[in-house]
């Protein structure tokens with residue numbers, strides 16, 4: 001997918017933080033930052049970041065606490081801890097709490113960028129290994145090429161439509177709330193009425209493309225009070 005990778009940097013030391021922001025902006029990332037553990041956790045909870053760089057020694061709440069709190073609500077969030085020392089204890093503790101990787105200070109910036117890219121590659125391939133989304137017997141969607149055959153007829157999708165489908169497909173074991181789609185697919189932090197409508201409009205367009213009768217959806221269904229769910233098994 002072509003959108004910029006979203007990175008959250010939680011680091012209280014100004015020099016390191018501004019240095020990191022500059023480097024990752026230079027490498028094409030969409031970067032936001034927090035200066036302490038409390039606001040860092042707040043931002044992380046929005047779920048809109050592809051990866052979080054999390055310092056251990058932070059005012060408010062330390063990096064371990066922040067990591068643990070993120071994991072309680074999001075098992076898939078990619079996190080790299082910045083440990084103050086190469087202390088093995090810190091490393092083991094951080095990984096035990098669910099960090100994907102760690103980088104010990106002082107670190108080489110080039111190394112860190114490589115680690116970030118490696119973790120993102122890993123999370124991306126595990127999330128979107130299936131390039132073909134099958135719905136029932138009649139629909140085969142090629143997520144890479146933004147097209148499908150629906151009852152032997154060709155259909156084209158926008159990239160955003162495919163991103164919505166792919167996200168619902170990756171989480172088809174449950175209904176996905178609109179707010180979650182806004183966070184994960186659109187990258188919006190807060191939901192407003194107008195943005196929630198954006199999701200509904202995309203779902204309506206998708207239904208016209210994949211449903212036999214868009215008013216009686218069989219594949220992309222609405223779960224009352226729960227959000228949208230893709231029924232892959234039909």
Ligand code: CA
Nearest residue numbers: 012055057058
């Ligand atoms: Ca620190």
